[in-house]
Structure formats: structure tokens, C-alpha cells
Amino acid sequence: MQLDDLIAKALKFREERDWKQYHSARNVALSISLEAAELLEIFQWKTDEEAKELVNDSVQRENIADELSDILLYSILMANDLNIDIIKAADKKIDKNAEKYPADKAKGKAVKYTEL
Numbered sequence: 862m863q864l865d866d867l868i869a870k871a872l873k874f875r876e877e878r879d880w881k882q883y884h885s886a887r888n889v890a891l892s893i894s895l896e897a898a899e900l901l902e903i904f905q906w907k908t909d910e911e912a913k914e915l916v917n918d919s920v921q922r923e924n925i926a927d928e929l930s931d932i933l934l935y936s937i938l939m940a941n942d943l944n945i946d947i948i949k950a951a952d953k954k955i956d957k958n959a960e961k962y963p964a965d966k967a968k969g970k971a972v973k974y975t976e977l
Contacts, residue, residue: 868937
């Protein structure tokens with residue numbers, strides 16, 4: 862499935878249920894945050910090693926996939942409603958990050974761009 866197909870499917874799903882009325886930018890932004898918190902909850906209190914092992918558990922892997930999907934779908938809906946081309950926006954953001962974090966200065970370093 863291509864991204865355009867996924868966008869169309871998400872929009873159709875929402876339209877069939879008449880849920881757009883609930884999808885103000887504020888509400889969808891809140892939903893993205895809530896879904897991200899649900900993703901974090903899966904990893905809560907886990908060591909890095911335990912977190913890596915979660916993907917080997919089929920139930921936890923599906924839970925992770927579900928939460929990531931919720932975040933993606935809400936992001937797609939919000940971008941659509943705000944007339945933001947999410948592909949162009951993501952491409953532009955990668956370019957901005959490349960400027961903030963030049964590979965020759967940032968490679969292998971976990972520091973904020975202001976510290977480079």
C-alpha cells in the first residue's frame with residue numbers, strides 16, 4: 862500500500878463514521894499526544910535490554926504497532942485537515958535537521974544542535 866492509498870482509506874474510514882466533526886486540530890493534537898503516551902507506557906519501567914526484547918513478544922509487538930499506527934493515522938488526518946503535504950513537510954524537516962546536525966559534527970553524538 863502506498864501512502865496516498867493509506868490517506869484515502871483513513872479519510873474514508875472517518876467519513877463513514879462522521880467523526881470529522883470531532884477532529885479539530887486541538888483534539889487531534891491531543892490524541893497524538895495520548896497515543897504517544899500509550900506507546901511510552903509499553904516501555905515504562907523497562908531497561909534498554911528489556912525494551913529490545915519486547916519486539917520478540919508477538920502480543921507486545923502488535924501493541925507497539927497499534928500505537929505507532931494510531932500516531933501515524935492521527936498525523937495523516939491532521940495534515941490533511943490543515944492542507945499540509947506530509948511527505949513534503951517530512952522531506953523539508955529532514956533537510957532542516959541536516960543543517961542543524963551536520964553529519965561531520967553530529968555523527969555518533971547525542972547532543973543538542975545548539976551544543977555542536
